[in-house]
Amino acid sequence: MSRFWSPIVEKLTPYVAGEQPKMTNLVKLNTNENPYPPSPKAIAAIQQSSQQHLQLYPDPNSDRLSQAIADYYQVDNDCVFIGNGSDEVLAHTFQALLNHQQPILFPDISYSFYPTYCSLYQIDYQKVALDTDFAIDPDDYKVANGGIIFPNPNAPTGRLLALEAVQKILDSNPDSVVVVDEAYIDFGGDSAVSLVADYDNVVVIQTLSKSRALAGLRVGFAIAQPHLIDALERVKNSFNSYPLDKLAEAAATAAIEDREYFEQSCQKIITDRETLTKELTTLGFDIIPSTANFVFVSHKTMKAEEIAQKLRNESIIVRYFNQPRIDNMLRITIGTTEQCRLLVTQLKKILK
Amino acid sequence: MSRFWSPIVEKLTPYVAGEQPKMTNLVKLNTNENPYPPSPKAIAAIQQSSQQHLQLYPDPNSDRLSQAIADYYQVDNDCVFIGNGSDEVLAHTFQALLNHQQPILFPDISYSFYPTYCSLYQIDYQKVALDTDFAIDPDDYKVANGGIIFPNPNAPTGRLLALEAVQKILDSNPDSVVVVDEAYIDFGGDSAVSLVADYDNVVVIQTLSKSRALAGLRVGFAIAQPHLIDALERVKNSFNSYPLDKLAEAAATAAIEDREYFEQSCQKIITDRETLTKELTTLGFDIIPSTANFVFVSHKTMKAEEIAQKLRNESIIVRYFNQPRIDNMLRITIGTTEQCRLLVTQLKKILK
Structure with a gap:
């Protein structure tokens, strides 16, 4: 102190x-x-980009990467937000979309960064106990709240919440932003990205650190309807115009494209x-x-x-x-x- | 909205x-x-690092880079804070050290990101007019304040404030943090890093985007006494554990070492x-x-x-x-x- x-x-x-x-x-x-x-194509992209004008600023919006993610998930590119690892994307999400009068909700056993973000942005929260078998029960999320966030599959439990159950939480919380933190979704789950077109309150956050093997490069993203992405962009552009460097963008784009x-x-x-x-x-x-x-x-x-x-x-x-x-x-x-x-x-x- | x-x-x-x-x-x-x-050694460092375990997280504290900067400036490495570009370092500084009851002060003609940070963290500010010749007058900074920040040399003017004048501002504000934003210092100015040992209230912020030609990689740093660095670390570790990727750290270290x-x-x-x-x-x-x-x-x-x-x-x-x-x-x-x-x-x- x-x-x-x-x-x-x-x-x-x-x-x-x-x-x-x-x-x-x-x-x-x-x-x-x-x-x-990571994909050999990601490494090749780094080696090529390392020779290309590193003295110049990167694209502030990482448009190439944003388009590659949009293509992969078949969404418009104004539904994609890019950040310096999903931790940065989460931080901006807490500040931009989860700071309301009511406390936000997340599972008692969950990603331990969530309460830290709450302390950083002075957001009240209430932990919701997982069931005895460590499952999320959608009925537990029917209380007044300022937003909801949970990892799916949950960490550290690894347990998946089925897409219908995610949908239940969205349906019973039409006035709250519901953030589905899908760091591990590619190892067997169905992404809530398929719900983005129908739900104006869902934000899906993913990372390239796990399934795309790029933890060393710090790339994460959010997918949501443009009115929610817009809030993230406003906060990002009030914090750091260029969160992703040229090499990270090039490697991440190649990794997404190498299906x-x-x-x-x-x-x-x-x-x-x-x-x-x-x-x-x-x-x-x-x-x-x-x-x-x-x-x-x-x-x-x-x-x-x-x-x-x-x-x-x-x-x-x-x-x-x-x-x-x-x-x-x-x-x-x-x-x-x-x-x-x-x-x-x-x-x-x-x-x- | x-x-x-x-x-x-x-x-x-x-x-x-x-x-x-x-x-x-x-x-x-x-x-x-x-x-x-940038230095050919920085590019070589990227090419080498691109083959080395990009699937693993980077060093959360960027210790190698931190030590290289400490060696360059002859300070202890606990006086160095690393961030994803000096914009991120500035953002953390506003949140960690410039958010007090009194408004902070900065020149009316200055880096236009400062008022944006103030709006992000709800910090009151007061602009201090530059002289008619666009110089900072240290006497103008003798009013009650919650902190002071200015670029040196100033941007967009390019005008340098001599180190003695910086010292004057520090002397008349012993209870405020004074941030000297030295993005352009290497093109002819004397860094206020030499004042860090004697002043417990100075924070010097620099970037590798300008003199080290690494704008494409997003690396910035702060130098200050450990009690101030500690505040930045606490905010950083509540925001994003791994702000710098492996390639950026490797390249930045090589660039600092290639004097x-x-x-x-x-x-x-x-x-x-x-x-x-x-x-x-x-x-x-x-x-x-x-x-x-x-x-x-x-x-x-x-x-x-x-x-x-x-x-x-x-x-x-x-x-x-x-x-x-x-x-x-x-x-x-x-x-x-x-x-x-x-x-x-x-x-x-x-x-x-």
Whole structure:
């Protein structure tokens, strides 16, 4: 604390990101990155762009990328908003669309950045408890609110809310913005983008950090009707005119356009998730059905924290949350096929 | 306007960045970019990093870059804050350090993003008129305030405030944060970084977009005592954990470390600025002494707007501001030696 701080600074509880250790040779299954590299076309686009006028500002609106996303999802390009990672897109969304008189609603077990955004923009919120099986119940979102946000599939649970249930929440909240945070949707869920044409209150947020394997480049986007996108643009243009650099835009555009590579690498992860789920079950784990690139598990006899520590001793890092309701659970990212095998081998030793 | 907007959105007056036309073969002297490419070492660093695990998140703190800047300026690395362009660093600074009860102060002719940040964070401000010769008078900053910010050299004037005058402002405002926005300092000014050790209330903000020719990559930084940097970190970690991507960090680090290239390219621009200043004077222009990579000029007989239009007809774009006090002035970026020659040739024709 310093007397020079704006009053808000003291009240903040900054987000603590998953550990990014600088050692090599770790099996890093703690931050849900893609275990495979991005499309070779994305890397080629970077190498080409690196020679092209980096001394000039990028396109402030990232029009090429915006069009590629619009084409992919078959929406108009004025329904697309681009940001420096979906975290920035989320931040602008909280400020532009979720700051009203009533508290906003989100699940009690959810992306832990949400309460941080609320503290940054002084937004009241109310956590809505997930069911005992960690599912979102749409009926719980029938109370007065200033907006609703939830990840789908949810994180860290991995559990998907079916599109009909998302629609139920939208139907019962016609006067609230409902944000569906789809960071992990490409690993098995149906995107709410298909609802954008019919609902004037839905905002879908996605990232290129997971399914497109570009976490290192920071690209995220929102899709919604233009009147909502307009609010995001107004805030963005009052904050930073050029959030996306030239290389990130070029690589992201190439990654979106390379559908074949994208589908293949998602499929590999889905297949490995199903295999790993079976093997973990055999080892005595309870596993929440996942449509994400991670599984959320607890063991019938050994404590989560102990397993995490023992895996770490073998240079495998998984995510443990010391939080109510989930303090005996582990979130494990689906690594490469080989990393999944190595995990199972080590778990067998640890649990013997 | 939409009923879903947070109340703040309607009140915003978003910043309008200088035009970024998509045509080629323009002589683009309107947004103060460097006319020369970045250090070849920066480009090599991008090409190398493009092959290295782009699927993993970047270092959230950009430690390598932070250390390179600390080494360059001979400060501790906890005195350095990194952001996605100096615009993002400025935004966080307004929110973290300039939001107090009293209005903040900045010059009436200055970076036009400042009032926009104020509207975004609901900060009161008071504009302080520059002198008749467009200079900042430190005595004008002896009124009660919640903080002070000014570019040095100022933009769009290009005029430098001597370090002793900056010090005067700091001395008469021991209870306010004073932000010195040094986007253009490397083209002839002395940085206020040398004051950071002695003043607990100064924040110096710089960018790699101008002197390091990396506008396309979006990298900016602040240097201040750790208690001020801490406020920026708290806001940043409540907004976006990973503002800088891997390629931007790698390129920026290489650019900071390549001092020889940096000094040579700054020197070329300084030399061309002096030559251009003489030639424009001969052509009947009045020119404010500049230590930036642009000149701010008016012509004795022909209106600025008319000159701008006629240059545009010849595919040369300069910046015209339709604003009180400066509506007969043009801001002209120092291009390559050849672009400067071309500008003079065209001006000779236009003014004949």
